[in-house]
Amino acid sequence: MTRHRVRDAACRVLQRKKLMFVNRIRIRVEFGDCDPANIVFFANYFRWFDQCTSALFRAAGLPLDELFKSHGVIGIPLVEAHARFFIPSKYGDELFAESCVTEWKQTSFVISHKFLSKGELAIEGSETHVWAAAHPTRAHRMKSVPLPQEVIRKLSATNGRSRKTGVRKPRARRKA
Amino acid sequence: MTRHRVRDAACRVLQRKKLMFVNRIRIRVEFGDCDPANIVFFANYFRWFDQCTSALFRAAGLPLDELFKSHGVIGIPLVEAHARFFIPSKYGDELFAESCVTEWKQTSFVISHKFLSKGELAIEGSETHVWAAAHPTRAHRMKSVPLPQEVIRKLSATNGRSRKTGVRKPRARRKA
Amino acid sequence: MTRHRVRDAACRVLQRKKLMFVNRIRIRVEFGDCDPANIVFFANYFRWFDQCTSALFRAAGLPLDELFKSHGVIGIPLVEAHARFFIPSKYGDELFAESCVTEWKQTSFVISHKFLSKGELAIEGSETHVWAAAHPTRAHRMKSVPLPQEVIRKLSATNGRSRKTGVRKPRARRKA
Amino acid sequence: MTRHRVRDAACRVLQRKKLMFVNRIRIRVEFGDCDPANIVFFANYFRWFDQCTSALFRAAGLPLDELFKSHGVIGIPLVEAHARFFIPSKYGDELFAESCVTEWKQTSFVISHKFLSKGELAIEGSETHVWAAAHPTRAHRMKSVPLPQEVIRKLSATNGRSRKTGVRKPRARRKA
Numbered sequence: 229m230t231r232h233r234v235r236d237a238a239c240r241v242l243q244r245k246k247l248m249f250v251n252r253i254r255i256r257v258e259f260g261d262c263d264p265a266n267i268v269f270f271a272n273y274f275r276w277f278d279q280c281t282s283a284l285f286r287a288a289g290l291p292l293d294e295l296f297k298s299h300g301v302i303g304i305p306l307v308e309a310h311a312r313f314f315i316p317s318k319y320g321d322e323l324f325a326e327s328c329v330t331e332w333k334q335t336s337f338v339i340s341h342k343f344l345s346k347g348e349l350a351i352e353g354s355e356t357h358v359w360a361a362a363h364p365t366r367a368h369r370m371k372s373v374p375l376p377q378e379v380i381r382k383l384s385a386t387n388g389r390s391r392k393t394g395v396r397k398p399r400a401r402r403k404a
Numbered sequence: 405m406t407r408h409r410v411r412d413a414a415c416r417v418l419q420r421k422k423l424m425f426v427n428r429i430r431i432r433v434e435f436g437d438c439d440p441a442n443i444v445f446f447a448n449y450f451r452w453f454d455q456c457t458s459a460l461f462r463a464a465g466l467p468l469d470e471l472f473k474s475h476g477v478i479g480i481p482l483v484e485a486h487a488r489f490f491i492p493s494k495y496g497d498e499l500f501a502e503s504c505v506t507e508w509k510q511t512s513f514v515i516s517h518k519f520l521s522k523g524e525l526a527i528e529g530s531e532t533h534v535w536a537a538a539h540p541t542r543a544h545r546m547k548s549v550p551l552p553q554e555v556i557r558k559l560s561a562t563n564g565r566s567r568k569t570g571v572r573k574p575r576a577r578r579k580a
Numbered sequence: 581m582t583r584h585r586v587r588d589a590a591c592r593v594l595q596r597k598k599l600m601f602v603n604r605i606r607i608r609v610e611f612g613d614c615d616p617a618n619i620v621f622f623a624n625y626f627r628w629f630d631q632c633t634s635a636l637f638r639a640a641g642l643p644l645d646e647l648f649k650s651h652g653v654i655g656i657p658l659v660e661a662h663a664r665f666f667i668p669s670k671y672g673d674e675l676f677a678e679s680c681v682t683e684w685k686q687t688s689f690v691i692s693h694k695f696l697s698k699g700e701l702a703i704e705g706s707e708t709h710v711w712a713a714a715h716p717t718r719a720h721r722m723k724s725v726p727l728p729q730e731v732i733r734k735l736s737a738t739n740g741r742s743r744k745t746g747v748r749k750p751r752a753r754r755k756a
Numbered sequence: 757m758t759r760h761r762v763r764d765a766a767c768r769v770l771q772r773k774k775l776m777f778v779n780r781i782r783i784r785v786e787f788g789d790c791d792p793a794n795i796v797f798f799a800n801y802f803r804w805f806d807q808c809t810s811a812l813f814r815a816a817g818l819p820l821d822e823l824f825k826s827h828g829v830i831g832i833p834l835v836e837a838h839a840r841f842f843i844p845s846k847y848g849d850e851l852f853a854e855s856c857v858t859e860w861k862q863t864s865f866v867i868s869h870k871f872l873s874k875g876e877l878a879i880e881g882s883e884t885h886v887w888a889a890a891h892p893t894r895a896h897r898m899k900s901v902p903l904p905q906e907v908i909r910k911l912s913a914t915n916g917r918s919r920k921t922g923v924r925k926p927r928a929r930r931k932a
Contacts, residue, residue, distance in 0.1 A: 320645050
């Protein structure tokens with residue numbers, strides 16, 4: 229598992245250098261999230277990625293439902309998703325998810341998620357979203373547009389140790 | 405299991421008497437539908453009830469998405485759901501679901517579902533839906549309205565043995 | 581909505597009289613929980629009922645995964661579920677769920693759930709579970725058995741205002 | 757969309773050259789699969805990937821549940837998943853999924869999925885699974901082991917046009 233610790237440390241280094249806004253949430257694995265192998269059915273991790281992204285925007289002062297109204301954006305459609313599964317989790321386990329934007333492109337951005345279980349990296353994944361406005365000429369279609377500076381600024385600003393969430397830090401982080 | 409057979413027979417009697425339109429679909433239990441007890445996680449049955457209701461309307465020539473446009477209805481919100489679980493199903497099992505309207509009220513209706521597994525009644529359930537139009541005076545609200553006669557007629561007409569679905573009849577029905 | 585308030589008050593009366601152990605959890609409605617009607621897809625409420633039941637047993641000092649090992653029970657299979665939907669909820673809403681056992685039978689029990697949204701009763705539902713042990717003579721089968729007194733006692737004992745969960749009480753309760 | 761057609765053609769070329777066993781299933785998008793944006797909630801695609809994988813093994817004469825018993829394998833845990841989303845799908849749409857193994861490694865393999873909607877590539881994704889046996893010395897743990905030749909052979913053999921599934925070929929393929 230040393231490999232995972234190194235990776236996790238790298239993430240924090242990234243955070244310090246690029247001053248990204250990081251949000252953490254706690255996820256409890258429920259009975260219905262697990263499959264006959266007695267571990268989380270993998271599609272649920274992607275459901276949780278979406279929950280993490282939603283929480284990240286909300287924590288940064290950009291709740292998605294309001295954002296859509298205030299910024300002329302009609303959605304942030306997902307164009308790519310990826311996950312690597314290192315440690316399975318089972319019913320009753322607690323996962324600590326940390327999420328931040330790790331890449332800004334012209335009209336899209338990448339959100340990375342790390343799920344820690346008992347201080348070890350259990351899952352890592354990423355989502356690529358497009359910033360989309362209503363299509364200027366075609367009804368019911370959307371068009372990718374440049375990201376507003378306010379959104380980039382709020383999700384790039386460091387928020388230190390993310391005290392707001394009240395999530396106790398998992399063991400691996402304390403050691404660092 | 406004799407009890408279940410009797411119940412199932414009663415259902416067919418009901419169908420003959422009231423001449424209800426019955427639709428049947430086949431559901432294969434997938435790995436991700438099952439929980440650590442190695443059986444279908446019960447919330448998935450309600451997901452399938454919705455799928456059955458959708459298929460029932462479509463088979464009766466009333467596909468829900470078009471219906472909303474053509475009949476001034478903005479939805480058929482669910483106000484009650486109920487299920488009884490007799491036989492658990494596991495990964496790889498095939499379920500034969502049969503659904504029909506079993507009660508017409510002024511502005512609502514009840515859809516009943518029976519799920520058969522190897523010819524035995526495994527699950528039975530019901531959903532009560534309201535027929536709802538846009539509220540005449542309040543924006544973004546809905547109001548229950550009387551059901552259109554066309555909808556009642558199409559879902560009440562007998563469709564015999566429902567040949568369209570191509571579902572091979574489960575054992576219990578062959579014996580009848 | 582007066583009707584719902586009355587019902588909710590009745591629930592608390594029941595709690596006081598029968599001294600049932602009540603647990604409360606907070607549920608945030610996520611984007612992926614909602615359907616094209618922009619409200620919670622109803623099957624998710626049943627998923628949350630299971631989460632509530634799991635939390636109820638855990639809060640009463642009877643975590644289900646340990647219970648199965650320590651009490652010779654191999655599961656608490658669900659035999660019936662029911663829900664009534666009064667107020668729809670949408671992405672971003674917070675629901676306060678309160679759950680307690682409302683009926684003890686010989687080998688089964690009923691858990692009732694109430695979901696409050698902004699102080700109003702949004703959903704109420706119930707689940708009937710059987711207490712099941714391994715079948716004495718047939719492999720891979722289960723048999724309903726009488727509930728252990730410890731389980732009945734712990735889930736019947738009043739826990740007052742459920743301070744543990746730290747859930748702020750919804751408005752309707754404060755008025756009472 | 758020309759880009760997608762090219763990609764799809766490339767897939768068929770791959771199939772011819774490497775003689776991979778390809779399975780096709782049809783997926784109907786249900787109401788509950790969609791989110792408030794009125795399109796499939798992305799986590800459901802991963803649920804369907806699992807369904808495709810299950811169907812692929814079954815079609816190749818290697819149903820997973822039996823495989824686990826007969827081949828000493830205790831599971832095929834997922835270690836990586838990836839998807840790219842090109843065209844959104846909505847309630848009522850029909851998707852044609854085609855799946856095959858695209859890479860054999862020592863103790864793992866990659867399954868690729870393509871979802872076609874109206875003849876266009878809507879989604880493509882992949883899953884990397886490990887072939888796992890019970891750990892020789894540690895209880896409740898698993899260990900990756902070399903894939904049985906029978907499994908490789910059956911999933912590598914060409915099956916021509918996959919007539920078994922009865923899925924009518926989407927438009928793009930007819931043109932080819």
